[in-house]
Structures are given as C-alpha cells and as structure tokens.
Amino acid sequence: MKEIIYKEIKQERIYTFLSQKYPLIRLSVFNKFLRQNKIKVNGTKPNNNYTLKKGDIITLYFSDEYFIIPNKDNAFLFSANQLEILYEDNNIFVVNKPSGISVIDDDWRNFDTLINRIKHYYHKNNLEGQIPQLCHRIDTGTSGIVLLAKNDKTLNFMFDLFKNKQLKKKYICAVKNNPSAKDGLYKDFLTKNSQRGFVSVSSKPINKTSQNIETGIKTIDQFDNYRLLDINLYTGRTHQIRAHLSYLGMPILGDSKYGDNNLNRKLKLKYQLLCSYYFKFGRIEDEQLSYLSYKEIVCPMPWFVENFKNKKI
Helix, strand or coil, X not given: CEEEECXXXXXXXXXXXXXXXXXCCCHHHXXXXXXXXXXXXCCECCCCCCEECCCCEEEECCCXXXXXXXXXXXXXXXXXXXCCEEEXXXXXXXEEECCCXXXXXXXXXXXXXXXXXXXXXXXXXXXXXXXXXXXXXXXCCCEEEEEEECCHHHHHHHHHHHHCCCEEEEEEEEEECXXXXXXXXXXXXXXEXXXXXXXXXXXXXXXXXXXXXXXXXXXXXXXXXXXXXXXXXXXXXXXXXXXXXXXXXXXXXXXXXXXXXXXXXXXXXXXXXXXXXXXXXXXXXXXCCHHHCCCEEECCCCHHHHHHHXXXX
C-alpha cells in the first residue's frame, strides 16, 4: 500500500499524475486496479476522469513493483513486453519489429525500444546468457525482420554478411502510383546530408560521398492512385528504399520525410507502409554456422497488404 498527498496547485487527472510519477502504472493497469477498488482518493473510489486538487489523499493498494522509478539499468522494465519471435537457435535470434518503435535508443528514457522489449522478454522468462545484439537496424517507422546475434563470433560473422551483401533482403510497401515508373532494376546514386538527417538520390554522383544504389521493383497489385510493390534490395544504404522510390515518383505512403504529407494526412497514416518481410542466407562455409546456408526467414505480411487486397488503405 502507498499513500500520496497531492501537493500541486494545478489540477490534473488522476491517471495523468500517477502514470507520470510511476510509469509502470499504464492505462490498462490503472483501469484494472480502479475496477478492483485498489485506488482511492480521500477514502472513496474515484472515477477514471477524477481531477486531483491540492490536499487530496491518494491511497494505492497494490504491490511495490508498480512503484519502481526508471533509471538506465531498469528502463527495459518500462517497455512493452510484446515480442514476436520468428526464429531462434543457439546463435541467432530473429524478431518481427512493429512499426513505431526504434530498434535501440541512446536516451534510456525512451523505454519502448526493440532491445528493451528483448531485455524484458529475457527478464520475464528468467533466461540467462548474453542479451542478443543487433546485426543491423531498420527505421523506426519500418516493420519487419530484425536479426540479432547471441554471441560475439556470430555477431562479427553477420556483420561481414551484411557488409559483403551475402544476405538477400526483400521488402513490401504501398506507394503513391507513378504510371510511368516500370518494374525493373534501378541504379542511381545516394548522397547523405548528415546535418539534415536526410539523403538525396540522383542519376549521377553529386560529390565524393555519393554511393551507388540498386533497387529492384516489382508490382504486386494496384488500384486507384496506389501501388503495392515488392522490393529487392541489392545495396543497403541509409533510407535507400524510401528515398529511391520518392525519386522515382512513387513515395511510400505514410513516409513523413520523403513522402507526400498532404496524402499521408488524408489517409491518416502515422508511419510508412514499409515492411522487411524476407531474408535468405547464401552459402555459409563457417563450420559453426553452415547450417544456416540458404535458410529463409519470412515474417507475416503487414496489415496494409490485406487492406490492399480489399482495395482500401
């Protein structure tokens, strides 16, 4: 049990106050404990929109674990604990990242990251050993396959696979249609602007930092002014798919950086409709990891694929 005296002059809703003070008291937890009569104000059960006033006495009748204050070491406890594992063995750990969460964040106060969800999963299930380490990253707004390594040897080996393009990767995305853009392999150049956190695509190198990019495009379906694309990624540059498709006049729906924001607002899209759905290993000669040769990993199709089949976004 914990008793708190509300000392603020300003008035605020009880859930807002409690969730800011104790982040583990999420809305679902708050509503559950309210129904169970485990939250009282001045000795009586408040409604869920009760506004606190100076001098109110809040009594909470639940276990101490909900009163943990976040810090750098326990931040993972404040992440969501949903985790979709696609494949796991003694060396690799493959998950399906939802759109809207980053894979990792330098600011520990951003609790809900993919790495924190994995730490939470290990903690919840009393799993021992090293927390799997990222072999690569995908954007916050992109969903799909993320590959992690369970040991340093595998991590270094996977870094080499990515660097040497020995992993086949495919994406699926919904875009604004450009009828003149045909299916095929597009070869252009990408140039980073680190100050703006932005990349640009051109048919020729802009400067010495420009990198070649190769993106394969295949149309799966289309209706009205939209097209569903299968993307074969031959080079893995920063924001390559998003920037390249925008350059080709087919911005990804929901992409706020390279897309059509007027259309995004009309469609009420918060994140880009882009998913990394397919990985395939090449031939692996390393004795410890040779069993992964030609192995395919596929994640479930994202929600927008079914919507596309039904001719709606």
